[in-house]
Amino acid sequence: MSSPGSNWSLDIFRAIEARNITLVCTVPDGGLTNLLDLIAADEKIRLVTLSTEEEGIGIATGCWLGGRRAIIAMQSSGVGNCINALGLPLAYRAPCLMLVTMRGQWAEFNPWQVPMGQAAKPALEAMGVRCFPVERPEEVGETFAAAADLAFNSRTSAAVLVSQRIIGAKGFGQK
Amino acid sequence: MTVAPNKIARRAFIAELLRHRGEALIATGLGSATWDCFAAGDSPEFLYSWGGMGLAVPTALGLALAQPDRRVLAITGDGEMMMGLGSLAVVGDQGPKNLAVLVLDNETFGETGRQRGLTAGRVDIAAVAMAVGFSDVMTVTEQGATAALGHFLFARPGPVLAVAKIAITEDPWALPEKDGATLAHRFRTSLGVEKA
Known part of the structure; x- marks a missing residue:
């Protein structure tokens, strides 16, 4: 899909466009900055800023019930906020696609990020969400595309987990 | 200060209110708001929920953004609304002209x-909505307010x-279909976004 070192945010953006996903809900994360900038600059895709990530699960479900495709983009700490809400798309058998940028794993500096970062994948799996971890930037686009097709075509819940190895650990001025 | 007890009888009130809905889509919060709407007369344009506390307004917002030409009304309870209070700010920020919210407030977890x-105390949900960017709010205390409220x-x-x-x-039990896939299918086919 793309060469090593290429812009994985742009790869996701193109996959979003190609699938007629026209609404992106988010509580922002540093790792999502480039993608959110691309979305904010695009008039065909509506950006919805949330107060907490679980709202995005409700909004995306409501969107699909009304015939529009949406996704939710968040940091791994936001996964914990979504747990009960994830029952909603499952109950309606609605698609649910989450894009999660990971903290609390590769070279994490902040110990407060570690518990939810480490629990994000098992917690999602406990709620019936198929997880697609990605460790290499050149695989992000195709992984997102595959997860999106699974979610929308098979009406299931899926999450793409973008490794902290791809994003880079936040330095907190420690470099 | 003595406060008069709430007197609106919910079932008759919702039934009367929904006579004014026209083609509006109704998304209900879990529990009594769902039972009230079903008791008023079932419709495929009613999107019921049996769970997901705090998500009535987000779900209705998603629906309103997907169907900008249809009026969308979320009907929910005070406890459900309090759990999703932040979502009012998201609505205020997005500013959908076709979205309305009705909170059935009995001041208890019924x-x-x-x-x-x-x-039950000093918390005023209507004041919160106004402060986070809703275009207008209203508080009703009388059974006969349904025409103005509608x-x-x-x-x-x-x-x-x-x-x-x-x-x-x-109120007597009035329980609609509880299979979400069935509810989603009938709702989406009535909107024409899914084949029957």
Whole structure:
């Protein structure tokens, strides 16, 4: 899909466009900055800023019930906020696609990020969400595309987990 | 200061209000709001929920953004609304003109044993909605307010929110279909976004 070192945010953006996903809900994360900038600059895709990530699960479900495709983009700490809400798309058998940028794993500096970062994948799996971890930037686009097709075509819940190895650990001025 | 007890009887109130809905889509919060709408007369344009506390307004917002030419009304309880209070700010930020919210406020957690709710004291959900960018809000305390309330919820440019101070009542069970996939299918086919 793309060469090593290429812009994985742009790869996701193109996959979003190609699938007629026209609404992106988010509580922002540093790792999502480039993608959110691309979305904010695009008039065909509506950006919805949330107060907490679980709202995005409700909004995306409501969107699909009304015939529009949406996704939710968040940091791994936001996964914990979504747990009960994830029952909603499952109950309606609605698609649910989450894009999660990971903290609390590769070279994490902040110990407060570690518990939810480490629990994000098992917690999602406990709620019936198929997880697609990605460790290499050149695989992000195709992984997102595959997860999106699974979610929308098979009406299931899926999450793409973008490794902290791809994003880079936040330095907190420690470099 | 003595405060008069809430006197609106919810079932008759919702039935009367929904006579004014026209083609509006109704998304209900879990529990009594769902039972009230089903008791008023079932419709494929009613999107019921049996769970997901705090998500009635987000779900209705998603629906309103997907169907900008249809009026969308979320009907929910005070406890459900308090759990999703932040979502009012998201609505205020997005500013959908076709979205309305009705909070049925009996100041208790009615489904779980009538424990005291947060709105029994100083918490004012309508004031919150106004502060986070709703275009207008309304509080009703009278059974006969349904015509004015109907005009407010179904015709006023949104987002608008109304609080109805309802009585604590014992109403007959009125339970709609609970299979979500069935509810989603009938709702989406009625909108024409899914094949029958």
